[in-house]
Amino acid sequence: MKRVIQEKVVLGVSACNFGAPFRYNRRGWDRVKNMGREHSDFEWHPVCPEVGAGLGVPREPIKIAGSSGDDVWEGKAKIINRKGDDVTEKLKGSCLSTLEILRSVNAIGYVYMEGSPTCGVYRTTLKNKRLGHPPGVLGSLLLREGFFLIPAVDLDSPLRWWDWRRRLHAFAWVHSQEIQSKQDLYNLWYTVKFLCQEIDDSAARLIGKSLAMLPKGFSPEYAENLKREILEILRKPSTVNRIKERLWKSYVYFKKSTNQEIEDVLSPEIQRNMTRITKELITMERHAFSNGTFFSSAPILYRSEQRVNRMSKE
Ligand code: SF4
Structure with a gap:
């Protein structure tokens, strides 16, 4: 019995793991390229909600002032940057637009940056490190929408x-x-x-x-x-x-x-x-x-x- 899919699976990916130096400190990795030939078995859609929110690169790092991205959507927590500026509404808007993009291209999965207050989802592989309050603001939406969520570090x-x-x-x-x-x-x-x-x-x-x-x-x-x-x-x-x-x-x-x-x-x-x-x-x-x-x-x-x-x- 052979069960084969011939359509490439469509995946969103945190742009900072797709070669874009988009982290607040201009860092980025190309984990997808490091997969070698296999990367071409998938259709990739890099997105960055923080850059999409107009926060720029480099930028002040942000954090969730509350317990997690879930609380942000329930209005119980805010997102602030290191200077104390409230960027909650900007980031929420950008995360919703990101979700729209992912839906419009029929993405069923997302490769996320662990520990990010925006893209983070679970504490899986880096559990002994300080990793904010998962899930992040986009992570919370993707979990609710039933996306297949892969920590970027596992591509290595x-x-x-x-x-x-x-x-x-x-x-x-x-x-x-x-x-x-x-x-x-x-x-x-x-x-x-x-x-x-x-x-x-x-x-x-x-x-x-x-x-x-x-x-x-x-x-x-x-x-x-x-x-x-x-x-x-x-x-x-x-x-x-x-x-x-x-x-x-x-x-x-x-x-x-x-x-x-x-x-x-x-x-x-x-x-x-x-x-x-x-x-x-x-x-x-x-x-x-x-x-x-x-x-x-x-x-x-x-x-x-x-x-x-x-x-x-x-
Ligand atoms: S973790 Fe997400 S929001 Fe942060 S730089 Fe990477 S893609 Fe952008």
Whole structure:
């Protein structure tokens, strides 16, 4: 079973991580360029709400005077710069325009700068550092709108990026599915079930139970809710151990169904570094794709039309 998306996934990205020196102190990074060739598998839309608010570069750093960006939208907190100027309304306006831009280009995800009072979302990878009050003002909007949110720093880490990428493609695929019957619903679930189990076993079990007890007849509301729950699971990162275990299970399945061995894939108890594990995952992805077997860790792959045509001629 090959599930392939051929449309590039559209992503917004904090412009300061797309090569623009837009931070308050004129800093910026090009993390997307550092991804190498893979960056061209996505359509990128760099945005900077602080520059869009007319705050300029360089500028006084801003902070949320309150607990988080959520409070800003509820009118319980303000955004002030180091000189004490209130920039709340300017920044809120710019964040709303940014959201409009992202919606207008059909972005489903956003690569954000951690710790920013504007673009920040969660405290994930830098949890021991002082990182303001997440989510930031734009981060709060994107969370509410159900965007798939990726910390920019994870683009630099091969295994973390692999984890984000395979969940992003599954997310994009689930997002695009029109469910018109119970059968559509079952097909959708069986495609992403193992991935969901790997990410959050208890949430996946609840979905499984709920599907097993489905009453007669088809309810579009039920289907929409279920889709939302699946998307919610896919937004959460996995762990190295769970990734290794699932990879091994998938490999055992691959061996049984194709009678082929892949020397590169090692069993979970063998210690190896992240780069090595990522290499095994990519090898497994390729073998599963070319043999038409199901790789449950990465059930949806992106392959451009040209690449699919090229492979079918080989
Ligand atoms: S974190 Fe967001 S608001 Fe701050 S410089 Fe980067 S893109 Fe602009």
